[in-house]
Amino acid sequence: MAQYSPRQCLATPGASDFGFPFAPYAIQEQLMQELFSVLERRQVGIFESPTGTGKSLTLTCGALTWLRQHEELVRSELLQRIVEVEKKLDRLQAASAQEEDWISAQSESREQQVELQQLNHLCSLLDKREQQLVVIRERTKERKKHQKFRTRPKPEEEQQVDNEHPSDADTDSDSDHELGDGPEEQSEDRYRPVQIFFCSRTHSQLAQIVAELRKTPHGAWVRCVSLGSRQQLCINPQVRKLRNVGLINERCLDMARSKAPANPSKKSRLAAGSAASLSRCPFKAPAKVESLRDVALCEPLDIEELAVEGTACGGCSYYASRSAQDDAQLVLLPYQLLLQRSARQQLGIDLRGSVVIVDEAHNLLDSIAQLHGSELTRSQLELAREQVSGYKLQYARRLSTRNLLSINQLLFVLRRLLKLLEPKAGATSVRMLRTYELSSEGDFDNIDLHALLEFCGRTRFAQKVQGHATRAQREPRPSENQPPGSSRQTLLQHLVTQHKTLGKQPHGKRKLAETHAEAEEELQMEKKSSGSDQVAPSPIRPLLAFIETLTSNAADGRVLLNPQAGMVKYLLLDPAEHFADILSEARAIVIAGGTMQPTQELKEQLFARCPERLVERFYSHVVPPDAVLPFVVAKGPTGASLCFSYAQRGTPAMLKELSMVLQNLCNVLPGGVVCFLPSYEYLDTVHTHLEQSGGLQNIARKKRIFRESSGAADQLLQQYAEAIAVPKGGALLLAVVGGKLSEGLNFADDLGRAVLVVGLPYPNRNAPELQQRMRYLDERLGSGAGNEYYENICMKAVNQCIGRSVRHIRDYACVFLLDERYASARIREKLPEWIARHIFEPNGVAFGAVQARTARFFKNR
Ligand code: SF4
Numbered sequence: 108m109a110q111y112s113p114r115q116c117l118a119t120p121g122a123s124d125f126g127f128p129f130a131p132y133a134i135q136e137q138l139m140q141e142l143f144s145v146l147e148r149r150q151v152g153i154f155e156s157p158t159g160t161g162k163s164l165t166l167t168c169g170a171l172t173w174l175r176q177h178e179e180l181v182r183s184e185l186l187q188r189i190v191e192v193e194k195k196l197d198r199l200q201a202a203s204a205q206e207e208d209w210i211s212a213q214s215e216s217r218e219q220q221v222e223l224q225q226l227n228h229l230c231s232l233l234d235k236r237e238q239q240l241v242v243i244r245e246r247t248k249e250r251k252k253h254q255k256f257r258t259r260p261k262p263e264e265e266q267q268v269d270n271e272h273p274s275d276a277d278t279d280s281d282s283d284h285e286l287g288d289g290p291e292e293q294s295e296d297r298y299r300p301v302q303i304f305f306c307s308r309t310h311s312q313l314a315q316i317v318a319e320l321r322k323t324p325h326g327a328w329v330r331c332v333s334l335g336s337r338q339q340l341c342i343n344p345q346v347r348k349l350r351n352v353g354l355i356n357e358r359c360l361d362m363a364r365s366k367a368p369a370n371p372s373k374k375s376r377l378a379a380g381s382a383a384s385l386s387r388c389p390f391k392a393p394a395k396v397e398s399l400r401d402v403a404l405c406e407p408l409d410i411e412e413l414a415v416e417g418t419a420c421g422g423c424s425y426y427a428s429r430s431a432q433d434d435a436q437l438v439l440l441p442y443q444l445l446l447q448r449s450a451r452q453q454l455g456i457d458l459r460g461s462v463v464i465v466d467e468a469h470n471l472l473d474s475i476a477q478l479h480g481s482e483l484t485r486s487q488l489e490l491a492r493e494q495v496s497g498y499k500l501q502y503a504r505r506l507s508t509r510n511l512l513s514i515n516q517l518l519f520v521l522r523r524l525l526k527l528l529e530p531k532a533g534a535t536s537v538r539m540l541r542t543y544e545l546s547s548e549g550d551f552d553n554i555d556l557h558a559l560l561e562f563c564g565r566t567r568f569a570q571k572v573q574g575h576a577t578r579a580q581r582e583p584r585p586s587e588n589q590p591p592g593s594s595r596q597t598l599l600q601h602l603v604t605q606h607k608t609l610g611k612q613p614h615g616k617r618k619l620a621e622t623h624a625e626a627e628e629e630l631q632m633e634k635k636s637s638g639s640d641q642v643a644p645s646p647i648r649p650l651l652a653f654i655e656t657l658t659s660n661a662a663d664g665r666v667l668l669n670p671q672a673g674m675v676k677y678l679l680l681d682p683a684e685h686f687a688d689i690l691s692e693a694r695a696i697v698i699a700g701g702t703m704q705p706t707q708e709l710k711e712q713l714f715a716r717c718p719e720r721l722v723e724r725f726y727s728h729v730v731p732p733d734a735v736l737p738f739v740v741a742k743g744p745t746g747a748s749l750c751f752s753y754a755q756r757g758t759p760a761m762l763k764e765l766s767m768v769l770q771n772l773c774n775v776l777p778g779g780v781v782c783f784l785p786s787y788e789y790l791d792t793v794h795t796h797l798e799q800s801g802g803l804q805n806i807a808r809k810k811r812i813f814r815e816s817s818g819a820a821d822q823l824l825q826q827y828a829e830a831i832a833v834p835k836g837g838a839l840l841l842a843v844v845g846g847k848l849s850e851g852l853n854f855a856d857d858l859g860r861a862v863l864v865v866g867l868p869y870p871n872r873n874a875p876e877l878q879q880r881m882r883y884l885d886e887r888l889g890s891g892a893g894n895e896y897y898e899n900i901c902m903k904a905v906n907q908c909i910g911r912s913v914r915h916i917r918d919y920a921c922v923f924l925l926d927e928r929y930a931s932a933r934i935r936e937k938l939p940e941w942i943a944r945h946i947f948e949p950n951g952v953a954f955g956a957v958q959a960r961t962a963r964f965f966k967n968r
Contacts, residue, residue, distance in 0.1 A: 480664075568647065
């Protein structure tokens, strides 16, 4: 595909040129201008802009303004360049005709002709593309005259997307090519414009971008498409009811491969789940999908609206969005679709020359590690063994020797992993191994795992096994319809085949003996697997994902083996490797968040290869300086030092100080007060102490008390808000750092007039995963890097808690950091800049002064 890079540079526009829906504040203007410059100069920008400062809207306006001007520049420069080259060619031809140095004139003329040819080709591709887009717009306008699609969906619960396991991601690679995706062009013959890929953690955050986009003039011209998984976008009710994303993917792919024509009346067959009896999905009809693709390109729609449009017009929203992706200027997508190379490939996302914006990126490193990690439980392995055994027994006679060997190898790996998970008396319970150590201990290091994965991918083994397992559960068991012993017959046949295969291998005899026992075991497994009615998600995908991690670079990760917990887990230690493609392919990258500090590890781990491209900008809050009053509370009301380290926080003295702090502050704080404690366990301890010491009753005179539990938070938040909304109302919410209330929630205005963070919530230093990561960082980045990482985990969590309050320009709040360790400069420099700068007496002050200053702060408001 062709792309043109202008030779001229765009000048950074003034504040009024960004299409911002209202007059931007100074920091919004600065951010848009800096962002513009980062995109123009092909840089990597890390931007911190506190929550409540309109960050997402600012990013969107900044990026789209650049895109519009860039596209205009490309078009005008191309035309201008063509005129210039034509003129030059005329001059050269004249010079050649007059025989003034005709040799060099001719050689230069040839070069100019080649350039002119290329420029004209680019221009014609660009014209063709623009004409196609005009046709799409016209077509959609016409359709809309005749049809009325519904665009207002009922509000649904936020769709968290980051809990989907990577192995559940979309996995088809070819089925969508069956669709008529518009003009039949070779990809090389298309003009490839610059696309902006805007990714965030949840679909609800992405829907917010669409809502804000509509408020700006950019909403009228930009072709914006939201990408999601089939779970969010599938409109086939029979498939949707499978609920599990893996099952939905598999059913959709099975239907795409079906030879039977689409027939919506065959619902019963779909429900029966027999791959053989499936018809093609009626919603994937090319005309309907194309029609929806056009709608999606003409009007920004969020993921729910896209699904609603699909339901209304009867076209598959999933394939429509995929098909629209190529022509979109702005692509909105969740983390896992952008950050995983396999997901990008499957969706046909091409990042070359594009702009990548990662929003809500405060945990980017962890997100990459999580998406590329992999975990298997004993029960998943057992289920996988049952299903693969059942499949093998069913099809042993039809399988080629080569395929049967691969299946046997997979079963062998499964058994060995299960053996490694057997708890052994006296053995170390949790161990950290390198990938090759695991395969060596498991005795499967002589198996070519790459070839095994290739076999599974080529034969769509996961789908086949799942299909077989589902049928085995739902259809009558063979024993009810077939003569007794038919399974045994298959088993015998399989034994003969294995005998031949194993007899030729080293250690064949020992393995042969094992095989007889295993075959009997498989027979039992088959019986067991066909006896249950419940359709479970496929365990084969997580298994293959785990095996794939064993083939990765041994230095990049470790395997945590925990027989006691019945779990084996791959930990990615080096996220850089998985970000390298994005870094090298994208024109510019923007990493943005409300609390990006501390950024040291992000820079060291992801961007060490390109320090010259890196730009960091930290913006202050939009609120005036006197709207935030942060304190380091180093001493309690009795004058005793406050230290909520793990060893000290449960002592009677510290509990008493905390109880007094809460009682005193609740006397002077209006509205809602959110107090974050380091763990659920400590929350219980504090609550019990308050209850037993009478503190709870004292606080209850001023505030209703609520406590976070590990269950649903909606009802709790509603009651909390109601307690504040009543005249002279107020509430104290005891919450947990890193819990449900510490990220993404909005405690604006009276909901959060104060945030208290009790102690420094360091994670458990003895956790094997953490130790391994710290050791790795020390080895890779030098001594101390592991400790820095450990401290940063804690401070990022603190910063998230702080960010719950002060949510807009007229908001105001106090922040209390309860622990003497917050007074250290090292800790304070990891706080958000807008907090660190305004801390009242950073070295700590007597508690009486804290209370008095707080009372004055609210009196002045
Ligand atoms: S084609 Fe679309 S509507 Fe049909 S099953 Fe697949 S995702 Fe669902």
